[in-house]
Amino acid sequence: MNVVDIQNLNYVIDSSVILNDISFSVKEGDFLGIIGPNGAGKTILFYCMLGLIENYDGKIDILGSDTRKNPSIRKKIGYVPQKRTIYNEFPATAEEIVSMAVFEKNSYNKVHSVLKVVDLFDQRNKRFNQLSGGQQQRLLIAKAIVNDPILLILDEPTNAVDLEQQNNFFTLLNKLNKEDHVTIIWSSHDLEAISNYSNKIGCINKQLFFHGTSKDFSENKHLLNTFDEFSMYFHMHTHEHK
Amino acid sequence: MLEIFQYAFIQKALISGISLSVLCSIIGLFLVLRRQALFGDALSHMAFGGIAVGIYSNVYPLWTAFILSIVASIGITKIRQITNLPSDSLIAVLLSFGxxxxxxxxxxxxGFSVDLFSFLFGSILLVNNIDIVTIILSTISIAIITKIFFKKFMYLSFDEDQAKASGLSVSKLNYLFVxxxxVTVxxxxxxxxxxxxSSLLVLPNLSALLLGYGFKKTLLISIIxxxxxxxFGILLSYALDLAPSGTVVMALVGIFIGIFFKKGLFKNYASINRLRNMPHH
Known part of the structure; x- marks a missing residue:
């Protein structure tokens, strides 16, 4: 079953092409990593999928429904935005941040159990800015998965996270993917991380250059050379090294 | 000193003042966190235009102020949704227009009438029974609505895009909020x-934010x-024969400066930076 089905997606702002004829599908249980340079359109692609941008051409079906026509389908999607867009000093505890994503009554047990899943239960009374980079990222995942999504979308989740915390982070994502059958789509500049943790890879720079298994990707020397150069640049500039 | 509480006008002023404190703290926290602290100011200036319309056309001024403020708040929300114009600039337009x-x-x-002056500078010592009932009913209604939509308003303040991505009807909630x-203004x-x-909407919340607690505690501290x-502002203004509105606001400014120096400047400068780092919506 396809969780995501994108056909001929085009998005243009003021005559500038942002996404050019993008088509691909994501199957249930996929762990798709999307790699591309800055300005490649990764975030815009996610915004179109989430229905945050609606004036695109083409077709995006999530679980068989167009998010523009059926906004309620968004409740089946967990979304972790880039951390730099988060209001770091927002006056809310970890528990309050997760609970604001739960709209049903008596969310107490649900919030506590998801905080335990991401190993932040003991930190539940700390504010966002009192958590480490890795803990902040896990908290955002907790908020994204608290409503049991079928699809989890993460926009550059490994930026500004050190390598040890990155490993813990992907252990958690792998568990969600394998044990809870959550389909995952994530983006990064980091070729090494994309190759290591994804079973499917998409290469994007306004258009989709490649979409296939990580094995096929690693055997494609031309693509590896193209993306390795900028990947190394961003790796050096966006990660905390201990 | 205690005989001051026997005066009916002081009792009415304190009851309505305390009720308005709760109301302004609730609405103000969301406004401050949404980086729309001046929105209340813009609406009050629009209300000024509305009051002038009322006085000019011999209609009860509060009604015309109310209608113009509602129309302006909904209009500016619509413009914000369909354009990429920054919120603060739209607020400046509204403020100037009103x-x-x-x-x-x-x-x-x-020229100015006595009525207009009381709207411009406040007249808490002159509130009548109808005013008190209106203030208390408004406070209770808005407190109940906030309680029902608390998490949703909080989510909108945290990140409007994330709230929309999670399936919230952001535009309807924005209309309700404005x-x-x-009504609060x-x-x-x-x-x-x-x-x-705007000082009632902003200052208590800003002071509470400096203390660095979670959302509900921040709101509670702001209300306190x-x-x-x-x-104390109303009592002091009566005792010293000062303008009540100015005295209350100076007390709020004093609390803010006190917390700023104790917590912000010397112990936790990052708390002040939070106000600069708020994301644009």
Whole structure:
């Protein structure tokens, strides 16, 4: 079953092409990593999928429904935005941040159990800015998965996270993917991380250059050379090294 | 000193003042976190235009102020949704428009009247029973609506895009919220007056934010600060024969400066930076 089905997606702002004829599908249980340079359109692609941008051409079906026509389908999607867009000093505890994503009554047990899943239960009374980079990222995942999504979308989740915390982070994502059958789509500049943790890879720079298994990707020397150069640049500039 | 509480006008002033403190703290926290602290100011200036319309056309001024503020708040929300114009610039347009409308109509009405002055600078010691009932009912209604939509308003303040991505009807919630702001501004004019209303919305919340607690505690602290300043501000203004609105606002400013120096400047400078780092919506 396809969780995501994108056909001929085009998005243009003021005559500038942002996404050019993008088509691909994501199957249930996929762990798709999307790699591309800055300005490649990764975030815009996610915004179109989430229905945050609606004036695109083409077709995006999530679980068989167009998010523009059926906004309620968004409740089946967990979304972790880039951390730099988060209001770091927002006056809310970890528990309050997760609970604001739960709209049903008596969310107490649900919030506590998801905080335990991401190993932040003991930190539940700390504010966002009192958590480490890795803990902040896990908290955002907790908020994204608290409503049991079928699809989890993460926009550059490994930026500004050190390598040890990155490993813990992907252990958690792998568990969600394998044990809870959550389909995952994530983006990064980091070729090494994309190759290591994804079973499917998409290469994007306004258009989709490649979409296939990580094995096929690693055997494609031309693509590896193209993306390795900028990947190394961003790796050096966006990660905390201990 | 205690005989002051026997005066009916002081009792009415304290009851309505405390009720308005709660109301302004609730609405103000969301406004501050949404980086729309001046939205209340813009609506109060729009209300000034509305009051001038009322006085000019011999209609009860609060009704015209109420209608213009609601229309303006919904209009500006719509414009914000369909354009990429920054919120603060739209607020500046609204503020200028409301004030110029008022000034023009006043010039046509041959100058300022006593009524207009009481709306401009507040007249908490002159509240009547109808005012008190209106203020208390508005506070209870808005507190109940906030309680029902608390998490959703909180989510909108945290990140509007994430809230929308999670399936929330962001535009409907925004319309509801700005209508609540308009009601708050209109009923609060009695206490602080048009020119000082934003201080009631912003200052207690800003002071509470500096203390660095979670959301509910921040709101509770803001309410306590606001009630204390209004209570003692009104008493002090009576004792020293000062303008009540100005005294209340100066008390709020004093609390803010006190917390700023104790927590912000010397111990936790990052708390101040949070105010600069708020994301644009």
């Amino acid at each position: 004030f110029s409308l008022g000034v023009i109509l006043i010039s046509l009405s041959n 209508t609540m702001v308009a 209109i009923v609060s004019m009695k206490l602080a007056g048009i020119l000082l209303i 600060i606001s009630i204390s300043c209004v209570f």
